[in-house]
Amino acid sequence: LTGGELLTLLEQRTAESAEILRAAAVETARKAFGNRVYLRGLIEFTNYCKNDCYYCGIRCSNQKAERYRLTPEVILACCDAGYDLGFRTFVLQGGEDSWWTDDKLCSLIAAIKENHPDCALTLSIGERSRDSYAALKQVGADRYLLRHETANACHYRRLHPPALKLENRIRCLYDLKDLGYQVGAGMMVGAPGQTLANLVEDLQFLQKLQPHMVGMGPFLRHRDTPFANEPDGSAELTLYLLSMVRLLLPKVLLPATTALGTALEGGRERGILHGANVVMPNLSPADVRSKYLLYHDKLATGAESANGLAQLRRNLQAIGYEAVVARGDAPTL
Numbered sequence: 001l002t003g004g005e006l007l008t009l010l011e012q013r014t015a016e017s018a019e020i021l022r023a024a025a026v027e028t029a030r031k032a033f034g035n036r037v038y039l040r041g042l043i044e045f046t047n048y049c050k051n052d053c054y055y056c057g058i059r060c061s062n063q064k065a066e067r068y069r070l071t072p073e074v075i076l077a078c079c080d081a082g083y084d085l086g087f088r089t090f091v092l093q094g095g096e097d098s099w100w101t102d103d104k105l106c107s108l109i110a111a112i113k114e115n116h117p118d119c120a121l122t123l124s125i126g127e128r129s130r131d132s133y134a135a136l137k138q139v140g141a142d143r144y145l146l147r148h149e150t151a152n153a154c155h156y157r158r159l160h161p162p163a164l165k166l167e168n169r170i171r172c173l174y175d176l177k178d179l180g181y182q183v184g185a186g187m188m189v190g191a192p193g194q195t196l197a198n199l200v201e202d203l204q205f206l207q208k209l210q211p212h213m214v215g216m217g218p219f220l221r222h223r224d225t226p227f228a229n230e231p232d233g234s235a236e237l238t239l240y241l242l243s244m245v246r247l248l249l250p251k252v253l254l255p256a257t258t259a260l261g262t263a264l265e266g267g268r269e270r271g272i273l274h275g276a277n278v279v280m281p282n283l284s285p286a287d288v289r290s291k292y293l294l295y296h297d298k299l300a301t302g303a304e305s306a307n308g309l310a311q312l313r314r315n316l317q318a319i320g321y322e323a324v325v326a327r328g329d330a331p332t333l
């Protein structure tokens, strides 16, 4: 579709058009993945961050955030526990924490891959140099999540302090791809200042980048950020965009995100029923889970915890899907 046509789809969104896209997206996902849903064990291993993104609860100027940093031993134990539960992908996500140098990260990655050679390891630790990405890849990192947040430079400046540049974010994504990572980009839906035309730019950027994964959830405000009084993004529009992304990138790995699960009762299942095919339950220790607060009222219990995994499996089964024990690599590779 042309940009104009994508914009029309967004502007003329009705219950009827949503249902047409939804049904087509589910069918497309079924062709690529059957009724299989991939599990990723999310380990939020540090909430220290040197950045100051206006939307994010762990931005460096939020003095109220209780900072923590998991030790390598605790992280390895999380992976062991996750492995026993059937997880074959671990996602190490954190703020941009300078304590975690390349050397420390490399030792950690090597240890995880040594303990669990049959598992995929995903990193989500922000912007780094090409050399750093290369070093982390060399010791065993397989995938990298780095949302582009918005493909419009002007909107990017509305969401981030001047030190962060869209240009560098995009450089990172292409470096990661070039180095052989399976790469995930994505955006928040309903971020302050976002227009439907911006979302078209996001979709066209995704079409151009051809990422292996797309992470997308509604913007949800956090009380201790400059966006405390901004309205939350729409869960319904997020679902619509999940369907659009599934149709634009038929084989992409597309999680039903925690933010969607937080915004909407049964949001994770509804995400799957709109074309998503990945869920990422939290494997972080319970005592730190409540500290990794990117936004208000983030889901941290129930099916979101590994303990709730059995419940999550049942919920998926109830809508005709099966959570599988598999690495779940991108089929395009």
Ligand code: 5AD
Residues within 6 Å of the ligand: 055, 056, 057, 146, 147, 149, 187, 188, 217, 218, 219, 220, 221, 222, 259, 294, 295
């Ligand atoms: N609401 C929703 N998503 C958020 N993120 C950060 N802050 C928020 C928020 N307030 C998302 C960003 C980031 C990912 C890890 O979490 O898109 O890339």
